Every structure is written in C-alpha cells, then in structure tokens.
Amino acid sequence: MRWMWIDRIVEHDPGARLVALKNVSLAEEHLHDHFPDxxxxxxxxxxxxxxxTSGIMVGAVNAFTEKVLLAKVAKVQLDRDAQPGDxxxxxxxxxxIDDAGAATAxxxxxxxxEDGSDWECIGEVNLMFSHADQNxxxxxxxxENFVFGDNFRAILSASGLRPETV
Amino acid sequence: MTHDEIKAKVAEVxxxxxxxxxxxxxxxxxxxxxxxxxxxxxxxxxxxLEKAFSTEAAPFKIDQxxxxxxxxxxxxxxxxxxxxxxxxxxxxxxRMPHVDFSGFDGSVSKVGDLITVGxxxxxxxxxxxxxxx
Numbered sequence: 111m112r113w114m115w116i117d118r119i120v121e122h123d124p125g126a127r128l129v130a131l132k133n134v135s136l137a138e139e140h141l142h143d144h145f146p147d148x149x150x151x152x153x154x155x156x157x158x159x160x161x162x163t164s165g166i167m168v169g170a171v172n173a174f175t176e177k178v179l180l181a182k183v184a185k186v187q188l189d190r191d192a193q194p195g196d197x198x199x200x201x202x203x204x205x206x207i208d209d210a211g212a213a214t215a216x217x218x219x220x221x222x223x224e225d226g227s228d229w230e231c232i233g234e235v236n237l238m239f240s241h242a243d244q245n246x247x248x249x250x251x252x253x254e255n256f257v258f259g260d261n262f263r264a265i266l267s268a269s270g271l272r273p274e275t276v
Numbered sequence: 277m278t279h280d281e282i283k284a285k286v287a288e289v290x291x292x293x294x295x296x297x298x299x300x301x302x303x304x305x306x307x308x309x310x311x312x313x314x315x316x317x318x319x320x321x322x323x324x325l326e327k328a329f330s331t332e333a334a335p336f337k338i339d340q341x342x343x344x345x346x347x348x349x350x351x352x353x354x355x356x357x358x359x360x361x362x363x364x365x366x367x368x369x370x371r372m373p374h375v376d377f378s379g380f381d382g383s384v385s386k387v388g389d390l391i392t393v394g395x396x397x398x399x400x401x402x403x404x405x406x407x408x409x
Contacts, residue, residue, distance in 0.1 A: 181316040184293075206323040209340055211316070213323045238320050245315065 114261050115159035116200065119166070119269035128167035129201045132159050136194035151192040156218060157183060160235040164202040164214035166262070168239050170271065171207055174258045177251065181211065182238035190220060190232040197221045199229060211240040277404060283397050289324040290393065293317055303394035311393075318344070321396075329400060334407055343399060344391060345371045349384065358384050374399035 121129035134141075134151045141149035161180045169178045192198055198220055205213040215236045219229040242251055258266070287301045296311050307313040313321070322338045329336035340346065345368065348354055354364030360382040368387075369377060375395045380386065 182320060184320060206326065211319050213320065238316055240316055240319070 114162070114265060115155050116162050116265065119163075119265065119271065120199075122167070122170070122269070122271060125171050125204060125207075127201065127203050128163055128170070129199060130159070130163040130166075132156075132198040132200070134192050134194050134196045134198065141194060149194055151196075151198070153186070153188050156188060156192065156198065157186060157235055159198065160200045160202065160216045160218065161237055162262075163200040164216055164237050165239060165257070166266065166271070167202050167204060168207065168212040168214065169258055171204070171212075172241075174255065174266075176244075177242040177255055177257045178212075179240050179242050179257065180237060181240040183235070184213070184238055185234065185236040187235075188218065188233035190230070192220055192232075193222075195223055197223060200235075205236075209241065209244050211238060211245065213238050279397070279401065282400050282404070285328045286325070286393070286397050286400060289321060289328055290396075293320045293324055301393050303392065303397075305393045306389040307391045307393070307396070309389045318391075325396075325400060329404065336403070336407075338403075343396075348387065355384055360384060360387070374402055 116130040116132050119128065119130050121127065136149060140152065140155075144150060144152050165178050165180065169176065198218060200216055200218060202214050202216040205215050207213075213236070216234060217231055218233045218235060220232045221227055221229050242257075287298065290296060290301055290307075290311065291298060294307070294311050294313055294317060300311060305311055307317075307321075322343065326336050326338055348360075348364065348368075351364075354361055354367060360368065365377070365382065368375070372390070372395075375390050375398075376392070377390070380390060
C-alpha cells in the first residue's frame with residue numbers, strides 16, 4: 111500500500127493517545143539505495159509515520175470530518191537508526207487542539223527483535239497540524255476529505271476505527 | 277507575575293516556536309518581518325502561551341481571533357483598495373489594545389507585522405491583569 115508508513119494501530123485512547131507499529135522490511139525498495147551496503151530506514155519516513163499516527167489521532171477527535179494537514183515539524187530527535195527486521199512503535203499524545211489545529215508530541219521506540227530484546231526509546235517527534243478548512247479560506251480546496259482517503263480507510267478499518275463520515 | 281517574568285516566559289516561547297536567538301527577541305521585533313513567523317507559528321505560539329501561563333486554579337485560554345482579529349480582508353468596511361479604512365482602524369485599535377499603531381501607514385500588507393514581541397508581552401500582561409481583577 112503506497113505511502114502508508116505505519117502497519118497497524120495497536121492502541122487508541124480517543125482525544126488523548128494513539129499507538130502504531132511499523133515493521134521495517136528489506137523488501138522496501140528505498141532501503142536498497144539508503145544505503146546500498148547499510149540499509150537504514152530514512153529518518154524522514156519515520157517522521158512521516160509519526161505524522162500519520164498523530165494525524166489519525168487528531169482526525170478522530172472530529173470523526174475525520176476535518177482536513178488535518180501536517181503544518182509544522184516542531185521538534186525531532188532520533189538517536190538510533192532502524193534497520194530491516196526492526197519494529198518501530200510510535201506513541202502519539204495530543205498536546206493541544208482547537209478549531210484551527212492541533213499540537214502533538216510523540217515518542218519513537220525501537221525493538222530490534224533479537225532474542226529477548228525490549229523496546230528502547232530512540233527519540234521524539236513533536237508536530238503541528240492545521241485544520242485546513244478553518245485556516246485556508248480563499249484557497250480552492252476540494253470538498254471531499256482528501257486527507258483520510260482510501261489508504262487511511264483501510265488501516266483505520268483494520269483497526270476498528272472506520273470513519274463512516276469520510 | 278511581574279513584567280520581566282512575563283517577558284522572560286514569552287521570550288522562551290518564541291525561542292522554542294520560532295527557533296530564534298535570545299538576542300533577536302527585542303520589544304520592537306516583528307514576529308513575521310523580523311523573526312520569520314508563518315501563520316502556523318501563531319497557533320504554536322498561542323498553544324505554548326496557554327501552557328506557559330496556565331495554572332491549575334486559573335487556566336490561560338486564548339480564543340481564536342483574540343490576539344489578531346480574523347476576517348479583516350473580507351470586510352469592505354474595514355479594507356478598501358489595499359488600505360485599512362478609518363472604521364477598520366477604529367476596530368483594530370479597540371480589539372488590539374496590545375498593539376502600538378504609531379508609524380503604521382494603514383497598508384493591509386503590513387498588518388501582520390504589527391504583532392511585535394512587545395505587543396505579545398502586553399497582550400499576556402493585559403489578560404493576566406483582567407483575570408486577576
């Protein structure tokens with residue numbers, strides 16, 4: 111499934127917290143170039159995965175009726191690389207939300223899946239989201255909610271979070 | 277809370293939200309023109325100010341449009357030919373008592389520059405005083 115950088119939602123406390131997992135696989139083509147002899151999950155795609163995790167949490171607050179757009183990467187700290195075979199866990203918490211948008215904070219954990227390995231916190235990603243219809247008046251935005259499209263519907267549905275209104 | 281304590285907290289918020297240096301945060305620095313703030317940064321600043329100045333006993337909540345009135349451009353009574361009308365200026369002065377309008381030429385394109393560090397400190401100070409009254 112293109113451009114989904116989380117595999118499964120494993121916890122959802124509405125309006126407060128959402129946790130998602132991402133399994134890093136050698137079958138992902140970009141790892142062959144990043145880098146040829148040392149495949150590492152690009153940090154930008156970890157941020158995208160956190161943005162999807164956090165964005166779903168923000169969207170769920172208003173039953174996925176708002177167009178929730180990533181507007182600002184406020185803080186990123188990642189202290190360790192993720193390699194094929196590793197699992198990443200993104201734990202997003204809702205810091206603030208109002209009509210205009212939301213602020214989120216997330217922790218990134220990694221499990222190397224070696225014998226007995228446990229989750230290790232490897233960083234944090236704080237983001238800002240805009241509710242596009244409330245902030246971009248004058249811009250010609252489509253009526254339909256293009257943010258929570260087919261790909262999102264599939265993962266939301268698999269996690270019991272199907273947005274009936276989309 | 278004293279003026280200096282408020283100023284120090286506002287400066288801390290601006291350093292975090294805009295990534296600017298401490299020495300750039302002076303009273304007459306415009307958030308947009310001098311410190312590079314974009315529209316989403318104002319939401320970030322509002323959220324961080326709410327967090328910085330809220331206490332359990334007294335939540336500090338900034339309503340949408342309170343710091344900066346919304347829909348100015350869309351109102352022909354307030355804006356004509358790219359310039360703020362007298363009626364528009366009266367509205368801005370009433371709704372933005374925290375802003376120093378001296379030197380403002382009424383040009384719509386410069387309205388965003390009116391929010392300075394000093395204006396933000398004054399905004400917080402007025403809100404805290406009003407809440408305590």
